[in-house]
Amino acid sequence: MVIDKLKNAPLYYGLGQRFQQALEWLAKVDPDSLTPGQRVDIDGDNVYATRFDVDTKLPANCKLECHRNYADIQYVVSGTEGMGYSLPDAPLKQLSEYTPDIQFFTTDWDTVTVRPGTFYIVWPQDLHAPRVALESPAPVKVIVAKVKLN
Template identity: 30%
Template sequence: MIIDSLQNASKYFGLHPNFQKAFEYVNQTDIAGLEAGVIEISEGLKLIVIHGDGNSREESIKGFECHDKNIDIQISIQGPETFAWKPREKCISPNGDYSDERDVRFFHDKPDMFFELQEKQFAILYPEDVHAAMIGEGFIKKLVFKVKI
């Protein structure tokens, strides 16, 4: 997992070819004006724009998840937004089977920690990062880039 501010995004361009495309899209787009939905950016890179009221920690960790085929870049547009996190290697209680179609695996495990993103901050979540998001009070707007591994 990586947590940083958008002003430092270029430090991570070399980690995956689509990271640069994702962050350039953010810099070239009126992200505050984006409506909720899915946008196909390029081969192996799509954007999901999410907004809504935050949830309690208890409600959000019902969706404690990780992915096998994608890296998430989650960017706070309006928040703050709290995340739950635990390394996948420590998760021992699956919540159902892996969905290949949705590229998601859920767990019943409790998070090891919580962290908060402020506006214009991001988290890069790899397949080994089990996470739950949208924790907070009030309105949250975010971008989730799905970067194919």
């Protein structure tokens, strides 16, 4: 898992060409030019992004998720959210099967505050719960870039 400010994105270009494409795109895109829910193909199914305008949820209403074929780069444009995360050795309870590239779990987890201008990258082994309310539900605007791993 990586958490950093978008201004530091060039530090992560070494993760590979697809990560570089996604991070460069995030740095130059005008979020207001995107419609909420709109998928933007950056490199077809290899790298694409979607803008989400949602309210954060109380922790009790959040589930940990993971992905098999893609890494997520979640970039907070406005608002502040918590990002729940599970330690790698935490005992997990599976809540769903993969459908099509997401699976849900529950366990004890901690939360990191994610403010505007910050992105985080999660790989398949990184169970994460996006859009966690820090005090009470509040609006947040997020762009999620999906980076195909193979």
